[in-house]
Amino acid sequence: MKIALIAHDKKKEELLDFVSKHKDVFSQHELFATGTTGLRVNERTELPIHRFKSGPLGGDQEIGARIANQELDAVFFFRDPLTAQPHEPDVSALIRLGDVYRIPMATNIGMAQILIHAIRRNEF
Numbered sequence: 001m002k003i004a005l006i007a008h009d010k011k012k013e014e015l016l017d018f019v020s021k022h023k024d025v026f027s028q029h030e031l032f033a034t035g036t037t038g039l040r041v042n043e044r045t046e047l048p049i050h051r052f053k054s055g056p057l058g059g060d061q062e063i064g065a066r067i068a069n070q071e072l073d074a075v076f077f078f079r080d081p082l083t084a085q086p087h088e089p090d091v092s093a094l095i096r097l098g099d100v101y102r103i104p105m106a107t108n109i110g111m112a113q114i115l116i117h118a119i120r121r122n123e124f
């Protein structure tokens with residue numbers, strides 16, 4: 001599967017812990033990420049990861065384009081709902097495209113745990 005990883009700054013530690021914990025699963029898939037998230041995940045886990053631009057510089061839109069081209073199968077997007085983002089329209093657009101193309105997308109740790117469980121079991 002092609003899996004995208006994205007985290008806002010205050011959620012990056014949570015995502016890093018999550019990916020580390022499930023490294024055995026993530027290592028079996030092709031990973032993509034926005035710039036800083038991808039760098040941090042690679043530094044922490046040494047997993048190979050294709051990095052797009054940083055979110056505020058267009059990375060969310062690049063991932064959205066991949067979704068529109070049906071080139072992504074699942075997205076883990078650890079959003080920070082309590083901090084205003086300068087690129088909020090891009091965040092909304094990415095989530096909207098996920099809904100348009102019915103891509104499984106976890107936007108918080110609770111849903112992420114369910115999604116990784118399903119991926120681990122090859123349930124979709």
Ligand SMILES: O=C(CO)COP(=O)(O)O
Nearest residue numbers: 034035036037054055056
């Ligand atoms: O801003 C982001 C998602 O909206 C994430 O971007 P970075 O991974 O570059 O921090």
